[in-house]
Amino acid sequence: xxxxxxxxxxxxxxxxxxxxxxxxxxxxxxxxxxxxxxxxxxxxxxxxxxxxxxxxxxxxxxxxxxxxxxxxxxxxxxxxxxxxxxxxxxxxxxxxxxxxxxxxxxxxxxxxxxxxxxxxxxxxxxxxxxxxxxxxxxxxxxxxxxxxxxxxxxxxxxxxxxxxxxxxxxxxxxxxxxxxxxxxxxxxxxxxxxxxxxxxxxxxxxxxxxxxxxxxxxxxxxxxxxxxxxxxxxxxxxxxxxxxxxxxxxxxxxxxxxxxxxxxxxxxxxxxxxxxxxxxxxxxxxxxxxxxxxxxxxxxxxxxxxxxxxxxxxxxxxxxxxxxxxxxxxxxxxxxxxxxx
Numbered sequence: 001x002x003x004x005x006x007x008x009x010x011x012x013x014x015x016x017x018x019x020x021x022x023x024x025x026x027x028x029x030x031x032x033x034x035x036x037x038x039x040x041x042x043x044x045x046x047x048x049x050x051x052x053x054x055x056x057x058x059x060x061x062x063x064x065x066x067x068x069x070x071x072x073x074x075x076x077x078x079x080x081x082x083x084x085x086x087x088x089x090x091x092x093x094x095x096x097x098x099x100x101x102x103x104x105x106x107x108x109x110x111x112x113x114x115x116x117x118x119x120x121x122x123x124x125x126x127x128x129x130x131x132x133x134x135x136x137x138x139x140x141x142x143x144x145x146x147x148x149x150x151x152x153x154x155x156x157x158x159x160x161x162x163x164x165x166x167x168x169x170x171x172x173x174x175x176x177x178x179x180x181x182x183x184x185x186x187x188x189x190x191x192x193x194x195x196x197x198x199x200x201x202x203x204x205x206x207x208x209x210x211x212x213x214x215x216x217x218x219x220x221x222x223x224x225x226x227x228x229x230x231x232x233x234x235x236x237x238x239x240x241x242x243x244x245x246x247x248x249x250x251x252x253x254x255x256x257x258x259x260x261x262x263x264x265x266x267x268x269x270x271x272x273x274x275x276x277x278x279x280x281x282x283x284x285x286x287x288x289x290x291x292x293x294x295x296x297x298x299x300x301x302x303x304x305x306x307x308x309x310x311x312x313x314x315x316x317x318x319x320x321x322x323x324x325x326x327x328x329x330x331x332x333x334x335x336x337x338x339x340x341x
Contacts, residue, residue, distance in 0.1 A: 041116045043162065046083050050163030050200050053084045056120065057169065058150045060090035062106055066301060066324045067292060068169040069105045070317035074287075076112045077316065078173040084112070085164075087120040087154065108323055122154060129157050130209040134216060143218040152193065152224040156209050163200035170292035171195055171261070172316050177286045182254040183233060184261045188241050191229045194289050195261050204253060208232050245284055259284040266291045273299040276308045288312065301325050 046052065053075045057064070064072070076084045086109065109115050126132045131153050140146050155166045165177060171194060180199055186192040198205055211232055217223045233239070237250030248255040263282060264271050269291035271280075282288065290309065301309050303325050313321040 047162035052164035057088045069320045073317040074173040089120040160205040165197035168194040170290045173287045272309045
C-alpha cells in the first residue's frame with residue numbers, strides 16, 4: 001500500500017513539473033518569472049565589500065544596445081569573483097517584461113552569473129549625500145544634458161556609498177585594474193569620469209559631491225563630469241606631466257596614465273570602427289573607452305568587417321557577439337566563457 005502511494009505521488013509530481021515547465025515556456029512571464037531575484041538584490045548587501053563593478057543607465061531604456069551589453073559582459077568575465085551591478089532607471093521591483101525573445105540583450109545580461117540588474121532610484125540613492133538637496137529642488141525637465149548630469153551624480157553617490165569601480169557603458173574591460181583609489185587620465189593633467197574607483201566613503205568623492213552642487217551648471221557639457229573631477233584633482237594634488245608610461249600618485253590616490261583606458265584619444269575614435277591595425281597594442285591598458293558620445297554617425301559592429309571593435313567583441317564579450325551581432329547561425333559554434341550560465 002505504501003509503495004503504491006509513493007508511486008502515485010511520484011507520478012503526480014512528475015506531471016505537475018511537466019505542466020509548470022510547459023506553462024513557463026508558453027507564458028509571457030517566462031523571462032520575468034525566472035529572473036526576479038536578479039532585480040531584487042539589496043545594493044548595500046551586494047556591494048558592501050567595496051569590490052563591485054558598477055554601470056549606470058539613466059534613461060528609461062530596458063534593452064541595452066550591443067556596446068552596453070559588451071561592456072557589462074566583458075567586466076563580468078574580467079572580474080568573475082566580483083559582483084557587476086547595472087543600475088537601470090527604467091527598472092523597478094514590479095517591472096514585468098515580455099518573453100526573452102523580445103529583450104535578448106536584457107536576457108543575456110540576466111543570465112550572467114555575477115551580473116545584477118538593479119533599479120536606479122536617485123532620490124533614495126542620494127540620501128545622506130551633499131547631492132540630495134540639489135536633486136530635490138531641481139527641475140529635471142529644464143536641465144540641459146540631464147541624462148549625463150544625472151549619471152554624473154549617480155556614479156559619485158554609488159561609489160562613495162559602496163566603493164568599487166565605476167565604468168561607463170562604452171568601456172570594454174580587457175584585464176583587471178590593480179588599483180583601489182584611482183582616477184583615469186584622459187590626457188596629461190585632465191581626468192575623465194568614465195572610469196574611476198575608490199574605497200567606500202573616500203573623502204575625495206565627498207568633496208566632488210560638494211563641488212558638484214556649489215558649481216552646478218547643466219548648460220556646460222561635462223561640467224559635473226570630467227571638468228568637475230579635473231577641478232577637484234587639481235585641488236587635491238599638485239601633479240606634473242606623466243613620465244613615460246608611469247602612473248602618478250598623490251596621497252592615497254593614483255592618477256592612471258592615459259594608456260590605461262584611453263590609448264585611442266577622442267579625436268581618433270573612428271579608429272575603433274576601422275580595419276584592425278595589428279600593430280596597435282593594448283598591452284598597457286586595463287580597459288578601452290570607445291567614446292560612444294562622439295559616435296553621432298551611428299557606427300556599429302559589423303560581422304565579418306575585421307574592424308578593431310569587431311575583434312574586441314569577439315575576444316572580450318563573445319556571448320554578446322554571438323547572440324547580438326553574429327546572429328542565430330552562430331549559436332552552436334561558440335562555447336560560453338567564464339561568468340556565463
